[in-house]
Every structure is written in C-alpha cells, then in structure tokens.
Amino acid sequence: MNPTVAILAVGNELLRGSVVNTNAAFLGRELTGSGFEVISNGVCADTQEAIRFRLAEILRRADVILVTGGLGPTPDDVTREGIAAHFKVPLLFSKAQFNRLKKIYKRFGKRIPALVRREAHYPANARPLINRFGIALGFSIVTGNKTVIALPGVPAELQNMYFDVVLPLLRKQYPRRDRARKLVVKLTGIGEPDVMKKLGKDFFDDAFDFGIYPGSGEVAIRIMAQQKAVLLRLRKKIAARLTDYIYAWEEIPLAAVTAKILARRRQTLAVAESCTGGLLAAEITRHSGASRFFMGGTVAYHASVKKKLGVSEKTLASNGEVSRQVAAELASAVRSRMEANYGIGITGIAGPGGGTAKKPAGLVYIGLALPHGKTRTWKHVFWGEREQVRRRAVVKALEYLWRTIR
Amino acid sequence: MNPTVAILAVGNELLRGSVVNTNAAFLGRELTGSGFEVISNGVCADTQEAIRFRLAEILRRADVILVTGGLGPTPDDVTREGIAAHFKVPLLFSKAQFNRLKKIYKRFGKRIPALVRREAHYPANARPLINRFGIALGFSIVTGNKTVIALPGVPAELQNMYFDVVLPLLRKQYPRRDRARKLVVKLTGIGEPDVMKKLGKDFFDDAFDFGIYPGSGEVAIRIMAQQKAVLLRLRKKIAARLTDYIYAWEEIPLAAVTAKILARRRQTLAVAESCTGGLLAAEITRHSGASRFFMGGTVAYHASVKKKLGVSEKTLASNGEVSRQVAAELASAVRSRMEANYGIGITGIAGPGGGTAKKPAGLVYIGLALPHGKTRTWKHVFWGEREQVRRRAVVKALEYLWRTIR
Numbered sequence: 001m002n003p004t005v006a007i008l009a010v011g012n013e014l015l016r017g018s019v020v021n022t023n024a025a026f027l028g029r030e031l032t033g034s035g036f037e038v039i040s041n042g043v044c045a046d047t048q049e050a051i052r053f054r055l056a057e058i059l060r061r062a063d064v065i066l067v068t069g070g071l072g073p074t075p076d077d078v079t080r081e082g083i084a085a086h087f088k089v090p091l092l093f094s095k096a097q098f099n100r101l102k103k104i105y106k107r108f109g110k111r112i113p114a115l116v117r118r119e120a121h122y123p124a125n126a127r128p129l130i131n132r133f134g135i136a137l138g139f140s141i142v143t144g145n146k147t148v149i150a151l152p153g154v155p156a157e158l159q160n161m162y163f164d165v166v167l168p169l170l171r172k173q174y175p176r177r178d179r180a181r182k183l184v185v186k187l188t189g190i191g192e193p194d195v196m197k198k199l200g201k202d203f204f205d206d207a208f209d210f211g212i213y214p215g216s217g218e219v220a221i222r223i224m225a226q227q228k229a230v231l232l233r234l235r236k237k238i239a240a241r242l243t244d245y246i247y248a249w250e251e252i253p254l255a256a257v258t259a260k261i262l263a264r265r266r267q268t269l270a271v272a273e274s275c276t277g278g279l280l281a282a283e284i285t286r287h288s289g290a291s292r293f294f295m296g297g298t299v300a301y302h303a304s305v306k307k308k309l310g311v312s313e314k315t316l317a318s319n320g321e322v323s324r325q326v327a328a329e330l331a332s333a334v335r336s337r338m339e340a341n342y343g344i345g346i347t348g349i350a351g352p353g354g355g356t357a358k359k360p361a362g363l364v365y366i367g368l369a370l371p372h373g374k375t376r377t378w379k380h381v382f383w384g385e386r387e388q389v390r391r392r393a394v395v396k397a398l399e400y401l402w403r404t405i406r
Numbered sequence: 407m408n409p410t411v412a413i414l415a416v417g418n419e420l421l422r423g424s425v426v427n428t429n430a431a432f433l434g435r436e437l438t439g440s441g442f443e444v445i446s447n448g449v450c451a452d453t454q455e456a457i458r459f460r461l462a463e464i465l466r467r468a469d470v471i472l473v474t475g476g477l478g479p480t481p482d483d484v485t486r487e488g489i490a491a492h493f494k495v496p497l498l499f500s501k502a503q504f505n506r507l508k509k510i511y512k513r514f515g516k517r518i519p520a521l522v523r524r525e526a527h528y529p530a531n532a533r534p535l536i537n538r539f540g541i542a543l544g545f546s547i548v549t550g551n552k553t554v555i556a557l558p559g560v561p562a563e564l565q566n567m568y569f570d571v572v573l574p575l576l577r578k579q580y581p582r583r584d585r586a587r588k589l590v591v592k593l594t595g596i597g598e599p600d601v602m603k604k605l606g607k608d609f610f611d612d613a614f615d616f617g618i619y620p621g622s623g624e625v626a627i628r629i630m631a632q633q634k635a636v637l638l639r640l641r642k643k644i645a646a647r648l649t650d651y652i653y654a655w656e657e658i659p660l661a662a663v664t665a666k667i668l669a670r671r672r673q674t675l676a677v678a679e680s681c682t683g684g685l686l687a688a689e690i691t692r693h694s695g696a697s698r699f700f701m702g703g704t705v706a707y708h709a710s711v712k713k714k715l716g717v718s719e720k721t722l723a724s725n726g727e728v729s730r731q732v733a734a735e736l737a738s739a740v741r742s743r744m745e746a747n748y749g750i751g752i753t754g755i756a757g758p759g760g761g762t763a764k765k766p767a768g769l770v771y772i773g774l775a776l777p778h779g780k781t782r783t784w785k786h787v788f789w790g791e792r793e794q795v796r797r798r799a800v801v802k803a804l805e806y807l808w809r810t811i812r
Contacts, residue, residue, distance in 0.1 A: 017434025028423025042448030193519035277691025278684030285683025296711035299703035
C-alpha cells in the first residue's frame with residue numbers, strides 16, 4: 001500500500017471560480033508518478049476555522065497533507081494561523097527568513113513593506129521550507145507517521161518548491177513506495193462505447209486500474225497496474241482489438257503525431273479553413289518544429305477570400321459556401337497555391353446561428369488534396385456548441401490526414 | 407444568508423492530475439454570480455464507497471450538492487450507483503431516455519451500443535435532467551431543504567446543462583438570495599503590480615472583497631461588496647486611476663470588444679500571422695458573428711507564403727523574416743489582398759528553439775495597417791514558453807487594434 005496524500009487548497013478565489021486550481025493537477029500528476037496515492041483534493045475558504053476543520057477531517061485519512069495557498073503577506077492569508085491553531089501551537093518569527101526578505105527588497109532598491117513581516121512566521125512545531133522563487137515561506141510538520149506541508153499558491157513557486165524541497169522530504173519520510181506502472185493509449189475515430197465493446201469483457205479479467213477519457217474526437221485510455229506482465233498482456237490485447245484507431249502509445253496529441261510523420265517523409269502541408277477560422281493551423285503550429293513541414297494556411301472566412309484562393313465562382317454559386325465541392329476546391333487550391341504535398345480544406349457551419357433545415361449548424365465538409373493531385377472529401381454533422389464543433393472538425397481533419405500518411 | 411453549495415467532482419483522472427478541474431471554476435463563478443455561496447469543492451475517487459462517504463460528509467454542511475463526472479457509459483462511471491447507494495434506493499431505467507439515445511445513434515446511421523443502456527438509468531428518488539448536448543443523463547434529487555444534482559463531467563455538456571436546466575431548477579428551489587454586488591474590470595496593457603500601485607493605498611479603505619487575476623496580456627479585477635454605494639465609489643476610483651487600460655466593465659474577452667466596435671462601425675479586418683500560426687484568427691472567430699467584420703487571414707508560416715502574400719523579396723533578404731518591416735508588409739499586404747479596412751501582421755520567434763542573441767525566442771513584431779493605408783509597428787520580447795508567447799502576442803495585437811478603433 002502506497003502512502004496516501006490529500007491536497008487542500010485554501011482560497012475564496014478558487015471556490016468562486018476566479019482562478020482554476022491547476023496546482024491540484026500538477027501535484028496529482030507528480031505525486032502519482034512518484035508512487036504516492038492521492039486520495040482526495042479539495043478547496044476551502046480562507047478562514048482559520050475552515051482550514052482547521054478540513055485539516056482535522058483529512059488528517060484522519062491521509063498520510064501526507066499538502067496545503068496550498070494562503071501564505072501571502074495580506075490579512076486574508078491565514079494558512080499559517082489555521083494550521084497552528086489546529087496543532088494548538090503559537091507562530092514563531094524567523095529572523096533568518098526576515099533578513100533574507102530584506103535582502104531581496106534591497107536588491108531591487110526597495111525598503112521592505114511592513115506587511116511582509118508576516119511572511120517570516122511559521123507554526124512552532126514546523127520546520128521552515130525556504131522558497132527560492134518568491135517571498136512566501138513554506139513549512140513542514142511531521143507528527144508521528146503524518147506529514148503536513150504548506151506551500152504558496154502561486155503555481156511557479158509551488159512547482160519549483162515541489163522539486164526543490166517537497167519531493168526530497170517525502171522520499172526520505174516514505175522510502176517504501178511501489179511505483180505503479182502506467183500504460184497510455186491514444187485513439188482517434190472511435191467513441192468511448194465502441195472502445196469498450198471492442199476491448200470486450202475478458203479484457204477486464206486481470207487486476208488493474210482502468211480509465212477512459214473522451215476528448216473532442218480523441219479518446220485516451222490510461223491503465224495502471226503493479227505487475228509488468230499484466231501491462232504487457234493488456235497492451236497486446238489493445239493493439240489487437242483497437243489497431244485501426246491507435247495513433248500513439250504515449251501522451252501526445254494527434255497533431256504532433258502527424259507532424260512527426262510528415263517531417264520524417266519530408267512532405268509538406270497547407271490548410272484552408274472557413275468555419276474553424278485558424279484553429280487547425282494554430283493546433284498544427286502549437287508545437288515547435290512545425291516549420292519543417294507546415295507551409296501555411298488561409299483562413300477563407302469571407303466568400304471573396306475563398307474566390308481569391310481559387311474556389312471557382314461557379315462552384316460557390318451552384319453548391320453554396322458550405323458544400324463538399326468547396327471543401328475539395330479549398331484543399332486543392334491551398335495545396336497548389338502554397339506548393340505543398342497535402343492540402344486540407346474545411347468549410348462548415350460552426351453555429352449556433354447560420355444553420356438551415358438542409359444545412360444545420362454542425363455540418364462540416366473536410367477535403368484532403370493528395371500529392372498526385374486527387375482530392376478526397378468527407379461530410380460530418382458534429383454535435384455540440386460552436387467551439388466543440390470547431391474542435392471536432394479540427395481533430396477529424398487531422399485524423400484523415402493521419403490515416404492517409406501513416 | 408445565501409444558500410450554500412458544495413461541489414464534488416468524481417474521477418481518478420482529477421486526483422492524479424491527468425485532467426484539470428475547470429468545471430469547479432466554471433460552477434464557482436456562475437453560482438457565486440447568481441447569489442449562492444460555494445463553501446467547498448473537492449474531488450474523490452471513482453468508487454461507490456468514496457462517493458457515498460464524501461456525499462454524506464458534505465450533505466451535512468451544504469444546501470446544494472453538485473456532483474460532476476462519472477456519468478459515462480463505462481464501468482468506471484459509478485456516480486449513479488454511488489448516489490443511489492447513499493440514499494438506499496435502486497436505479498430505475500428510463501425508457502424515454504433510452505429511446506432518445508437510440509434516435510441519436512440512428513440519426514448518425516449507427517446501432518446503439520449495449521453499454522449505452524447504462525446511460526438511461528438514474529436513482530429511484532431522482533428526476534432525470536435531459537442533456538441536449540451529449541448522451542449522459544443528469545439527474546436531481548430534492549430531499550427536505552437539500553438538493554443533489556448530478557451532471558456529466560465533459561465541460562461543454564456541463565456548461566450547457568447548467569444554463570439549460572440546473573440554474574432554473576435552483577432559482578425555483580431557492581428563491582431568496584442576496585446577490586453580492588459584483589464589479590468586474592477587464593484591463594489590458596498593464597501588469598498586476600502596476601495596477602496595485604495605481605490604485606493606491608486609500609483604495610482599500612472601504613470593506614469589500616478584492617481579487618486581481620492576471621491572464622496573458624490581460625488583467626481582471628473582481629470586487630464583491632454588500633453595499634451599492636461602496637461599489638460605486640470603487641468604480642469611480644478605478645475609472646479615474648486606470649482609465650487608459652480599461653477595455654470592459656464586464657466578463658468579456660478583448661477579441662469580443664474589438665469585434666463589437668468593428669461591427670458597429672461597419673469596418674472589416676484581415677490578419678496575416680507567422681509565429682502565432684492561426685491563433686489570432688481562431689480567437690477572432692471564436693464567437694459567432696465574426697462574419698460581420700472578419701474577412702479572413704493568412705498563416706504565412708513559410709517564407710514562400712509570405713512572398714506570395716506580398717512581402718517583398720528584398721525586405722525578407724535584408725531584414726529577415728522576423729523584423730519590423732516584415733510585420734508591416736504582412737499587415738499591409740493582407741489588408742489590400744483581402745480588401746479589409748484594417749490589417750494585422752505578426753511575425754516572431756515563439757520558441758523554444760530558433761532564437762539567436764540578436765533575435766531571441768519571444769521576440770515578436772506586430773504591424774497594423776490602417777484604413778488610409780499607413781502602417782504602424784511595435785516590437786516586443788515576451789516571456790514564457792511557446793504557447794504563452796503566442797497568446798501574449800495575440801492579445802497584444804488585439805490591444806493595438808482596440809486602442810486604434812475605440
């Protein structure tokens with residue numbers, strides 16, 4: 001049994017949704033990877049009472065408690081006080097920390113603000129944890145087999161302190177940890193229910209931890225198991241049963257996989273987008289190295305821009321801007337205009353407005369122009385609101401490209 | 407005293423940090439804005455035991471419990487079972503929901519997978535909440551003065567269902583709510599420390615709740631107070647002290663503000679992007695109605711595409727692709743090519759690779775071509791990793807456009 005961890009974030013801004021709790025995800029990922037089991041994470045208001053109450057509750061269940069946030073200099077930062085109150089100890093003043101802070105301010109030619117004196121305090125039963133990346137002091141308390149650690153809420157400071165002081169401390173305190181082995185599979189072109197059907201009932205005969213996560217047009221399977229033999233067996237089954245949909249055995253987006261293939265083959269790509277409005281190009285260029293295969297793109301939003309790119313007036317007039325023919329001509333025009341091996345064209349109605357009975361919101365045509373000059377097209381009606389339709393269309397276009405070049 | 411809400415997200419992927427819990431932030435923001443008090447939010451493992459345990463714990467404290475996630479069709483989705491177990495009721499099968507699902511699959515020419523049958527179940531003491539945006543059924547349970555609501559974890563489905571069915575239900579159930587008065591200010595072109603300095607010490611004389619949240623190139627201030635007079639006083643001070651940076655007094659992105667102004671003035675825009683790779687166009691077209699002012703864009707990634715758009719060979723040769731002159735020519739070429747009133751050009755080094763001592767990663771030039779034909783340019787060196795640099799460049803370009811047309 002691995003040591004258990006509970007994460008408690010302190011802050012009204014998190015309860016009220018002014019800020020997204022990315023620290024919980026960071027700590028969850030890192031701790032899980034290092035052989036700790038995160039059993040809960042939660043947020044409480046920044047009052048001493050709320051902190052004391054939640055701390056007492058989770059100390060009963062977890063070996064390690066990580067408290068994040070509420071260590072700043074302003075009066076609404078009460079994590080120090082709340083934790084000290086739980087343990088019924090006073091706060092101590094650290095002269096060394098205060099001198100350190102004075103030096104930092106001096107370096108920037110400033111006098112230390114009175115408020116910052118609060119930053120040099122910590123509970124009497126704690127050991128200070130120096131924060132080399134900011135002014136908030138962290139601290140750790142070890143009582144019996146339990147460890148309570150308080151860290152600042154600023155993500156960059158928290159992340160740096162995690163690697164700098166927290167992980168070494170936890171490793172020393174809890175030397176016996178089994179790292180669970182992990183298997184990741186990324187799929188495209190198949191939905192969650194069909195994945196389960198294809199895996200079959202006997203897939204779940206072994207003992208392991210199974211998660212399946214749908215994205216827009218992508219599905220991730222994440223499996224954790226103690227035994228290597230189990231993972232190998234599962235990997236074989238997945239490879240055999242889902243072969244046509246697997247695009248990676250690691251955490252990597254579809255755009256990065258197609259990028260690798262194109263770069264390796266020394267082939268190039270250009271895209272022409274209407275309803276996706278640049279989202280496909282932005283996804284393709286999200287990772288560095290795109291210049292090795294990506295020529296560029298056109299966001300052909302207005303009909304006049306479609307015409308200028310090379311979509312014929314006749315096609316537009318007889319089929320409309322949202323049509324199979326326009327998708328094909330967008331793909332083919334951008335391919336030849338930008339002198340690429342492959343061209344992708346997307347036209348559709350992202351919604352919520354603009355749909356008709358014959359051409360509803362969500363209708364998207366995708367065209368793919370191939371190196372020898374031929375063009376293929378596909379029609380889809382995507383479900384969801386505007387941004388979902390756009391994201392699904394982007395992933396679908398990448399899927400067709402991937403199926404063509406893999 | 408406003409009705410209290412506890413949010414409970416179900417899912418190992420959230421504990422382990424494979425997924426960031428953006429739902430908690432969304433619900434926190436919306437509920438707070440509608441006069442509910444979010445007193446806790448937490449995550450538990452996807453086991454029936456964990457759900458039952460946490461549910462019992464938070465039902466003692468909050469009036470409303472919102473459970474998110476774990477409503478999918480696969481065996482690891484056990485929210486239905488966990489909640490039913492807490493209330494000691496069986497699950498019921500909804501023929502109506504199942505027929506609805508069958509129809510959806512039929513519309514896409516598919517037979518309904520056996521697993522999806524699970525989606526048509528809900529606890530016997532619950533009322534189903536139809537999800538018009540996905541296949542997972544939500545449900546609500548009202549017992550005494552408490553309300554338990556289960557929603558799917560897919561953000562788009564959750565958000566749509568919130569406005570569609572959850573908020574109306576909660577409004578009816580809890581008619582007596584004091585909405586804390588809220589003041590929102592969105593700023594651009596100024597950092598957090600400078601905002602604080604310009605606000606000054608006397609700004610904080612009144613009693614109110616203050617939050618400041620930096621984004622990439624944007625800053626939001628959110629203030630809550632009970633008294634209208636206090637908010638009016640604060641609004642006046644902010645308007646006077648930060649006047650040059652305020653682009654909105656509501657939750658709205660900068661792209662939407664510039665869109666409104668352009669549409670009102672019946673003016674049009676075209677963009678040419680290199681390092682941002684389509685991100686600016688995607689941001690502009692994220693909200694419907696973009697066709698009223700947005701002509702389109704070019705993602706001029708490769709030098710040859712820049713040339714074809716109209717950047718002169720000489721400019722490229724003597725200044726390099728990342729230069730003030732290229733930004734200006736991109737802006738001006740795309741403006742005339744797409745017959746728009748304004749043209750934006752962006753060229754830079756998003757990094758992490760590709761930088762030199764003279765032209766480091768993060769260097770970005772922005773050009774803006776104006777209706778009368780003149781062009782303005784700006785140079786920036788943005789801090790951060792690739793996607794941060796790209797987002798900052800997009801917001802900066804929108805800021806210059808906003809400053810020009812407001």
